[in-house]
Amino acid sequence: xxxxxxxxxxxxxxxxxxxxxxxxxxxxxxxxxxxxxxxxxxxxxxxxxxxxxxxxxxxxxxxxxxxxxxxxxxxxxxxxxxxxxxxxxxxxxxxxxxxxxxxxxxxxxxxxxxxxxxxxxxxxxxxxxxxxxxxxxxxxxxxxxxxxxxxxxxxxxxxxxxxxxxxxxxxxxxxxxxxxxxxxxxxxxxxxxxxxxxxxxxxxxxxxxxxxxxxxxxxxxxxxxxxxxxxxxxxxxxxxxxxxxxxxxxxxxxxxxxxxxxxxxxxxxxxxxxxxxxxxxxxxxxxxxxxxxxxxxxxxxxxxxxxxxxxxxxxxxxxxxxxxxxxxxxxxxxxxxxxxxxxxxxxxxxxxxxxxxxxxxxxxxxxxxxxxxxxxxxxxxxxxxxxxxxxxxxxxxxxxxxxxxxxxxxxxxxxxxxxxxxxxxxxxx
Amino acid sequence: xxxxxxxxxxxxxxxxxxxxxxxxxxxxxxxxxxxxxxxxxxxxxxxxxxxxxxxxxxxxxxxxxxxxxxxxxxxxxxxxxxxxxxxxxxxxxxxxxxxxxxxxxxxxxxxxxxxxxxxxxxxxxxxxxxxxxxxxxxxxxxxxxxxxxxxxxxxxxxxxxxxxxxxxxxxxxxxxxxxxxxxxxxxxxxxxxxxxxxxxxxxxxxxxxxxxxxxxxxxxxxxxxxxxxxxxxxxxxxxxxxxxxxxxxxxxxxxxxxxxxxxxxxxxxxxxxxxxxxxxxxxxxxxxxxxxxxxxxxxxxxxxxxxxxxxxxxxxxxxxxxxxxxxxxxxxxxxxxxxxxxxxxxxxxxxxxxxxxxxxxxxxxxxxxxxxxxxx
Numbered sequence: 001x002x003x004x005x006x007x008x009x010x011x012x013x014x015x016x017x018x019x020x021x022x023x024x025x026x027x028x029x030x031x032x033x034x035x036x037x038x039x040x041x042x043x044x045x046x047x048x049x050x051x052x053x054x055x056x057x058x059x060x061x062x063x064x065x066x067x068x069x070x071x072x073x074x075x076x077x078x079x080x081x082x083x084x085x086x087x088x089x090x091x092x093x094x095x096x097x098x099x100x101x102x103x104x105x106x107x108x109x110x111x112x113x114x115x116x117x118x119x120x121x122x123x124x125x126x127x128x129x130x131x132x133x134x135x136x137x138x139x140x141x142x143x144x145x146x147x148x149x150x151x152x153x154x155x156x157x158x159x160x161x162x163x164x165x166x167x168x169x170x171x172x173x174x175x176x177x178x179x180x181x182x183x184x185x186x187x188x189x190x191x192x193x194x195x196x197x198x199x200x201x202x203x204x205x206x207x208x209x210x211x212x213x214x215x216x217x218x219x220x221x222x223x224x225x226x227x228x229x230x231x232x233x234x235x236x237x238x239x240x241x242x243x244x245x246x247x248x249x250x251x252x253x254x255x256x257x258x259x260x261x262x263x264x265x266x267x268x269x270x271x272x273x274x275x276x277x278x279x280x281x282x283x284x285x286x287x288x289x290x291x292x293x294x295x296x297x298x299x300x301x302x303x304x305x306x307x308x309x310x311x312x313x314x315x316x317x318x319x320x321x322x323x324x325x326x327x328x329x330x331x332x333x334x335x336x337x338x339x340x341x342x343x344x345x346x347x348x349x350x351x352x353x354x355x356x357x358x359x360x361x362x363x364x365x366x367x368x369x370x371x372x373x374x375x376x377x378x379x380x381x382x383x384x385x386x387x388x389x390x391x392x393x394x395x396x397x398x399x400x401x402x403x404x405x406x407x408x409x410x411x412x413x414x415x416x417x418x419x420x421x422x423x424x425x426x427x428x429x
Numbered sequence: 430x431x432x433x434x435x436x437x438x439x440x441x442x443x444x445x446x447x448x449x450x451x452x453x454x455x456x457x458x459x460x461x462x463x464x465x466x467x468x469x470x471x472x473x474x475x476x477x478x479x480x481x482x483x484x485x486x487x488x489x490x491x492x493x494x495x496x497x498x499x500x501x502x503x504x505x506x507x508x509x510x511x512x513x514x515x516x517x518x519x520x521x522x523x524x525x526x527x528x529x530x531x532x533x534x535x536x537x538x539x540x541x542x543x544x545x546x547x548x549x550x551x552x553x554x555x556x557x558x559x560x561x562x563x564x565x566x567x568x569x570x571x572x573x574x575x576x577x578x579x580x581x582x583x584x585x586x587x588x589x590x591x592x593x594x595x596x597x598x599x600x601x602x603x604x605x606x607x608x609x610x611x612x613x614x615x616x617x618x619x620x621x622x623x624x625x626x627x628x629x630x631x632x633x634x635x636x637x638x639x640x641x642x643x644x645x646x647x648x649x650x651x652x653x654x655x656x657x658x659x660x661x662x663x664x665x666x667x668x669x670x671x672x673x674x675x676x677x678x679x680x681x682x683x684x685x686x687x688x689x690x691x692x693x694x695x696x697x698x699x700x701x702x703x704x705x706x707x708x709x710x711x712x713x714x715x716x717x718x719x720x721x722x723x724x725x726x727x728x729x730x731x732x733x734x735x736x737x738x739x740x741x742x743x744x745x746x747x748x749x750x751x752x753x754x755x756x757x758x759x760x761x762x763x764x765x766x767x768x769x770x771x772x773x774x775x776x777x778x779x780x781x782x783x784x785x786x787x788x789x790x791x792x793x794x795x796x797x798x799x800x801x802x803x804x805x
Contacts, residue, residue, distance in 0.1 A: 047713050067713075069707075070634055070713055071634075072632075072634065072635065075622070075625055076625075077625075094622060097618065097622075098619070098622055101615055101619060102619075104723075107723055107724060108723065110602070110724065111723040111724060114726065115595070117592065118726075120726075121729060121740075121741075121744070123729060125747055126645070127751045127755075128748055128751060128752070148764075148780060148783045148784065148787075149783070151760075151783075151787060152783060152786070152787065152792060155787065155792040156792065159792070162745070162749055165745060166742065166745055169741040169742070169745060170738055170741065170742070172741075173734065173737045173738045173741055174734065174738075176737065177733075177734040177737055182580070183580065183582055184580055185580035185581075186580055186581065186582045186583065186584075187584075188584070188589060188592075188593070189596065191728065192728075195582065195584070199584060199588075200582075202584060202585065202588055203582055203583075203584060203585065206585045206587075206588070209588065212588070213587050213588055213591045216588075216591035216592060216594070216595045217591050217594065217595075219595055219598075220591070220594045220595045220598045223595075223598035223599060223601070223602050224598055226602055226605075227598075227601055227602060227605060230605050230607065230608070230611070231608075233607065233608065233610075233611035233614070233615070234608065234610040234611045234613075234614045236614075237611065237614035237615045237617070237618045238614050240618050241614070241617060241618050241621070244618070244621050244622065273710055274711070275637055275710055275711055275712055276637060276699050276700065276710075279637065279640055279641060279644065279699050280696055280699055280700060282644055282648070283644065283692050283695060283696050283699070284696075286644070286647060286648060286650075286651070286692060287689060287692050287693075287696075289651040290650070290651055290685055290688055290689050290692070291689065293651055293654060293655065293658075293685055294682070294685045294686065294689070296658075297658070297678060297681055297682045297685060298682070300678055301675070301678045301679060301682055304671070304674065304675045304678060305675060307671075308671060308672070308675055311668065311671070315668075326669060327672065330669060330672055330673045330676065331676060333673065334673055334676040334677050334680060335680075337677065338657070338677065338680040338681070338684075340653075341653075341654075341657075341680070341681075341684045351642070351645070352727060354723075354726075354727075355726065356726065356727045356728060356729035357726050357727075357728050357729065358728075358729050358731065358737075359728045359729065359730050359731070360730075360731060360732070361730045361731075361732060362732050362733075380725065380727075380728055381725055381727040381728070382727055382728040382729070382730055383727060383728075383729055383730070384729075384730050384731075385729060385730060385731035385732070385736045385737065385740050386732075386736065388729070388740060389736070389739055389740055389743060392740070392743035392744065392746075392747055393743065394649045394652050394653060394656075395649060395747050396743060396746050396747055396750065397649075397652040398648060398649045398651065398652040399747060399750035399751065399754065400750060401651070401652065402754055403750060403753055403754050403757060406754065406757045406758065406761065407757070407788065407789050407790075407791070409761075410757075410761060410765070410785075410788040410789045411789045413765060413769075414765075414768070414781070414784070414785050414788065414789065417768050417769060417781065418781060418785075427796055427797040427798075427799060
């Protein structure tokens with residue numbers, strides 16, 4: 001029953017039959033392929049990857065092995081499993097259980113696949129992940145020569161797209177605002193207060209949204225299965241322990257033999273790490289920035305200090321008691337002013353990377369009187385647009401600086417090149 | 430029937446229809462797919478992450494107005510007038526504004542009854558309209574009087590039921606705690622299995638993720654500090670002002686050196702221990718969701734249209750800057766090597782100019798090349 005609830009709590013497209021897990025417990029080879037596929041689909045969802053029904057088993061096995069390694073699951077017996085997915089269902093069951101807790105698998109999947117009924121936007125300022133189109137980049141071989149005017153043209157086109165996108169966003173904002181404003185007071189959820197575009201359209205054409213209603217229902221069932229599973233959880237873990245017991249009993253002899261073999265099949269070790277390189281690059285750039293600032297401050301402070309001490313020497317009143325009281329007050333106010341800076345050194349407050357639902361709220365406080373039985377929980381995590389805008393402005397400034405630094409570097413290098421150009425002077429705008 | 434009112438009604442309906450047409454083309458994809466895993470009702474989702482909307486024109490205007498049209502200014506009144514809703518423009522509304530409202534109320538009421546299909550007049554009257562832009566200007570005078578009606582709308586019952594069941598389920602899941610028994614059993618299992626699970630890889634990936642996160646926290650520090658710096662007056666008028674300014678600057682100095690120290694430590698962490706790295710060590714997407722409260726969708730409150738517009742404009746700007754920086758780096762890597770080998774050919778001046786524009790001026794301004802004839 002615990003296993004049944006667990007299966008029903010998984011996303012609809014990745015739902016195994018409870019039997020698969022039971023068969024895996026006894027290490028039935030028939031269950032292996034199914035289990036590889038299960039882990040493949042689930043991990044792909046976690047990593048926002050794409051998959052199709054027809055992905056080859058070899059690719060599935062590779063991906064699952066990589067993902068498990070990535071999350072720290074280095075159990076050699078798993079990494080040594082054959083690439084055709086023909087064996088190892090029990091190992092996979094162990095990995096699956098490990099993921100349940102280690103990765104909060106169920107919760108993450110629920111969150112990732114959540115049905116949206118509202119108008120959502122993300123507040124994350126992380127770099128967009130560009131779709132990996134490495135084939136396109138390699139299409140123009142080294143022999144091909146590309147005219148720089150094509151580059152200019154592409155650039156112009158890109159700018160045009162950006163402008164057009166901006167215009168569309170602004171139009172969309174107007175639309176959203178109107179709908180939110182005019183349907184204010186209608187929503188049964190007091191926290192929201194107004195309808196989203198979907199909900200407004202739902203009123204006009206309910207027949208178009210039958211599927212939405214069904215999906216809401218099935219999601220609710222999935223959530224209810226999750227709750228049921230949480231109740232039955234102890235049973236599951238005890239069951240998993242029996243799996244470990246079985247393996248301990250039978251495996252002792254063969255394991256030590258396999259261990260040597262398996263170790264060779266672990267991912268190879270290299271000494272270069274592009275990820276680390278990228279991070280150090282960022283850190284170096286940041287350091288250079290800060291050091292330039294430090295230099296600037298150093299000079300300024302030295303100057304001001306000198307001026308100050310001159311004044312102090314010259315003026316009697318500063319050396320008296322009275323000033324020290326004022327001095328203390330000033331110190332306090334400076335600490336207050338710079339209070340925001342301490343947060344710079346501490347790790348950043350809760351990072352929000354997911355989507356948020358847009359809600360129009362004109363007043364900061366609203367009386368939250370319960371309304372006819374529906375959802376109106378107080379403990380809703382929320383963020384204000386004004387705050388997000390401030391963060392974005394800072395991010396924009398930083399990025400602008402970074403871009404300008406890169407351009408400056410180009411200017412230097414091109415100026416050098418231009419000097420080598422015979423008979424022509426290049427005057428920058 | 431006032432022709433002006435009819436006209437207004439029609440304009441608003443058209444606007445709503447157009448706006449939703451845009452959403453429909455996005456909605457089509459999820460509707461076609463079986464099952465809902467990962468499918469989002471993307472219509473509402475506004476992504477500024479470089480997704481160029483394919484709906485070329487921006488006709489989304491005054492939608493709310495016609496939505497409001499549907500609902501009542503006051504309590505819904507019994508009107509048999511629905512049957513009068515003929516799907517063409519010659520609708521027999523009786524006279525005044527409120528009557529328009531009444532028929533709309535009736536229309537609304539029928540919508541609210543379990544799925545009756547009447548009053549597709551909203552949709553159908555706009556079918557005849559061609560899609561030309563600039564609705565915003567012509568409809569804004571008309572929307573004023575209809576503003577009151579939107580607040581009385583009610584969602585259809587099937588949806589409401591499903592929604593509240595769904596919301597309650599989410600809330601219960603969010604508050605759900607692992608029982609002590611379960612936690613104990615789980616810990617036993619995890620401990621036993623951890624003994625056989627090797628750690629070096631985990632350590633490294635975990636470390637790099639942590640460093641990345643710290644960097645995200647530090648990356649805006651220079652900008653913020655400069656803001657403070659610029660806020661300081663160049664020549665404080667009073668003595669107290671001068672003292673305050675001095676203390677502030679010293680405070681900034683302290684922060685800078687602390688950040689630099691921190692960066693040094695992070696860098697050491699990053700570069701140490703590279704020897705045990707692996708080709709599989711790449712940042713994985715979509716893994717930044719660490720918060721315990723992932724089962725709640727946070728709300729993003731905005732208070733005015735301008736705020737919403739600013740928000741989106743800035744989001745797009747940040748996204749564009751990310752792209753520009755990435756492009757800049759790639760262009761530097763590709764274009765500079767073209768020019769750098771000497772000796773330089775005569776004809777390359779044009780190339781230099783073009784590359785200069787791309788790399789240094791973002792493709793916007795051009796340097797001037799002047800023949801240096803005086804030297805010879």
